[in-house]
Amino acid sequence: MQSGAEMIDGVLSAPDVEFYKLANPELAASTTYLLKKPCSPHLAAREEEVQIEVNKIIEHYQQLSRENEFVLIEGAGGVMVPLRDDGYSMLDLMKELSAPVVIVARTGVGTINHTVLTAERLKQEGINVIGIIMNQMTIEDTKVEQDNIRMIELMTRVPVLGMIPYIENPLSAFGDSEMLEHLFSKLMEGDSNERAGKSF
Incomplete structure (x- = not known):
């Protein structure tokens, strides 16, 4: 999940992911949710009317784990950053992923x-x-x-x-x-x- 996404060559992209690909063009990087507003994910999702579904993030991670020997997950801000309006945080997601x-x-x-x-x-x-x-x-x-x-x-x-x-x-x-x-x-x-x- 990344807020602050930008249009690159006409496609909404995650700047961090694009930066990583410059370091390693063969990197298989992907993002479950891309949000445009550069702020806490819960606020960006609310303003863009995006429903953050935790199961979708977990399933995406599990798929990547099956397809790759090593998966590196970048957190969205600090451990207490809220991902949804109900207060579900980065910490809650980390516990569910068990990584x-x-x-x-x-x-x-x-x-x-x-x-x-x-x-x-x-x-x-x-x-x-x-x-x-x-x-x-x-x-x-x-x-x-x-x-x-x-x-x-x-x-x-x-x-x-x-x-x-x-x-x-x-x-x-x-x-x-x-x-x-x-x-x-x-x-x-x-x-x-x-x-x-x-x-x-």
Whole structure:
């Protein structure tokens, strides 16, 4: 599900998905619901008179799981973002999908509180958090960033799998296959540990 969809070559498309395809043209990416208004999905769906059917999302995920060895699900905003007007949230969907979770968090000031609260809420709901990826959105004080990472690992007891460095032009990162392979291998390692029953 993605709000903020745009018309690309006359077709309503998800900008994030199109961006991922630039990184890997062979990527089989799809979105169950595309909503135009760039806001919380529940509001975009209401204004566009779209009925969000959770079963449709789950069936789409199950189909992708049958057709692919590995399925990566991108959440719509944070864990408490509402997907429908009745308050059904991203967290509720995550519980129904029963997939292990990787948190993507920014590196700067404020991230300790946000990331720890997110991890703790997921754990309280019985969701397996296998790792955290730090996303450097701006050029920050390295000492602050490194301490944030240290404290997040300490307080959540969840491993930081890696950090995506600040890149002024994200398109240039597509040539850095080493960084992408490192993050992917860490994700697969975490997924294998989850299947083996290891908890973090």
